Amino acid sequence: MSDIRNIVILTGAGVSAESGLATFRGPDGLWEGHRVEDVCTPEALARNPDLVHAFYDARRAKLGEVQPNAAHHALARLDAEWPGELLIVTQNVDDLHERAGATRLLHMHGELKSALCAACGTRRRWEAPMGDRPPCPACGKPRLRPDIVFFGEMPYQMERIDAALGRCDLFVSIGTSGAVYPAAGFVRTARHYGAWALEMNLEPSAGSIYFSESRMGPASELVPAWVKEVLGDRLA
Numbered sequence: 001m002s003d004i005r006n007i008v009i010l011t012g013a014g015v016s017a018e019s020g021l022a023t024f025r026g027p028d029g030l031w032e033g034h035r036v037e038d039v040c041t042p043e044a045l046a047r048n049p050d051l052v053h054a055f056y057d058a059r060r061a062k063l064g065e066v067q068p069n070a071a072h073h074a075l076a077r078l079d080a081e082w083p084g085e086l087l088i089v090t091q092n093v094d095d096l097h098e099r100a101g102a103t104r105l106l107h108m109h110g111e112l113k114s115a116l117c118a119a120c121g122t123r124r125r126w127e128a129p130m131g132d133r134p135p136c137p138a139c140g141k142p143r144l145r146p147d148i149v150f151f152g153e154m155p156y157q158m159e160r161i162d163a164a165l166g167r168c169d170l171f172v173s174i175g176t177s178g179a180v181y182p183a184a185g186f187v188r189t190a191r192h193y194g195a196w197a198l199e200m201n202l203e204p205s206a207g208s209i210y211f212s213e214s215r216m217g218p219a220s221e222l223v224p225a226w227v228k229e230v231l232g233d234r235l236a
Contacts, residue, residue: 004196004230006085008161008168009075010186014175014202016092018220020066041151053131056146059093060112060127068100071174071223076101078227087164091176091183093148108155108183114147123147155182165189171197172226175219178205187211200226 013021038044039055068076079086079102088105090097093112097105110116115126115136122138126147133142149155165171171190178184187197187210199211200222208214215222 004084004169006164006168007078007082007087007170007172007230008164008186008190008195009086009088009172009174010176010183011075011088011090011092011097011174012176012183013092015071015090015219015223016066016069016094016096017175018071018218019069019096021062021094021096036151040148042153045145045150050131052146053129056112056148057129057131060129063094063112066094066096068096069220071219072096072100072102074224074227078230079104081231085164085167087161089161089164089183089186091180106157106160108149108157108161110146110148110156112146112148115144116147117141117143118145119143158182161186162189165195166193168193168195171195172200173198173205173211174200174223176201176205178207198226 034055038048039052045052075088075097079088086104088097088102089108090105091109093107093110095111095113113125113127115124115130117136117139119141120136120139122136124137126144128134130144130146134144135142136144165186168190171187173187176183184207187207191197191210197211197213199205199208199214200219201214201216202218203216204214215226
């Protein structure tokens with residue numbers, strides 16, 4: 001890995017599944033038993049806010065029952081020890097990367113432990129339920145919503161992600177379906193700029209053909225082994 005300096009890592013639901021968090025979209029197309037249109041769109045929030053808040057309140061509460069797994073800890077170790085640029089872009093809305101110690105991290109689809117005020121635009125760290133319509137700490141209006149990128153909304157910090165993809169020598173995708181855009185297009189952007197691209201997944205993703213290399217298996221096994229390989233003699 002002597003010729004690798006800058007790394008961009010994309011993580012998806014497969015990274016957190018081994019910690020006990022269900023992958024959001026199941027094989028039947030439902031999101032934890034709900035249609036996407038019922039819980040993950042701006043229209044759903046306007047139409048049935050009780051259901052949307054109950055859905056995300058339950059997911060937020062679930063975070064207290066799970067812990068980071070070996071894949072999260074390995075990526076946090078890479079974050080701490082890699083001397084070049086590194087950016088972990090996660091599609092996950094959980095906080096397991098942070099709890100493992102990662103800091104060079106970006107949540108492109110938002111965070112469960114963040115609230116966004118639909119009235120004033122203020123964002124706040126948030127761990128309590130929102131179903132009882134608590135007032136916004138900034139403006140006082142009961143307009144808080146989960147700080148989650150709903151379908152039809154633009155993912156966060158796309159300019160920063162695009163810039164990192166343009167500079168990276170290595171792009172790594174871990175535990176993603178390769179079916180949700182714009183994240184599914186990151187591999188092609190990175191390859192366009194000359195990066196090597198590695199996929200680690202339980203099975204080939206929808207965009208597997210675009211990767212330079214694919215490794216299949218559980219993230220908790222593949223990621224620690226890969227991090228040791230990348231860091232080489234930096235690891236004790």
